[in-house]
Amino acid sequence: MKRRQTVPRQWLVADSRLGERLWRAIRKLPRGSGILFLYRDLPNGQRARLIAQLRRLARARGLVLADEAAGAARRVHNSKEMLRAGMAGAAVVFxxxxxxxxxxxxxxxxxxxxxxxxxxxxxxxxxxxxxxxERRFREIQKLGFSGWAGIDAYVP
Structure with a gap:
């Protein structure tokens, strides 16, 4: 994901907990959605192959892929982390x-x-x-959020 790119409203959080359910979850994503790629626990070669597969699939399906390890996205939980994400130039914050x-x-x-x-x-x-x-996002959207992300919303 690039800083000037349009930020999707809906995101799938893709990490090792999904396993083979990843591909089913991606098929449920509407065109224009995003995938937050985590998978920090994979060996580098395996991680590189998986992200290459996801890039091809994302391009074909009109999805946005953000790799947290590359710094395009940051997950934050408090004000200190939010400020760090801003200083790092993250294109999107979760x-x-x-x-x-x-x-x-x-x-x-x-x-x-x-x-x-x-x-x-x-x-x-x-x-x-x-x-x-989607329902919970409507409850909190007025707080200033640009979108929502999840795992269970796509693969219960």
Missing amino acids: LSPMFETRSHPEWKPIPRMRAAALVRLSNSPVIALGGMD
Whole structure:
């Protein structure tokens, strides 16, 4: 993802927890959606092959691919991380957790007014992450979020 590129409203968080469900989840994404690529735990060669496959598929399906390791996107949880993301020049920021989530059950959701303040701190579009789906996004969109991201919304 490039800084001047249009930021999608819907995102799939792609990481090793998805396994083979990744391809099914990508098929559910509407054209113009985004994929946040994590997979930090894969060996470099395997990670490079997977991201190359995803780039080809994203191009063919009209999807945007953001690789967190390349610095195009940043996941943040507090004001210190939000400021670091801004200084690093992240094209898009993912703020989490907005709701309770199965992937991180021990994390408490960010209170809404704190989330709104964090969104205002960002120089980049902010995507809501953590227990998100379309219905929940409509509840919090007015806080300034540009979109939402999830895993379970695409592959329960």
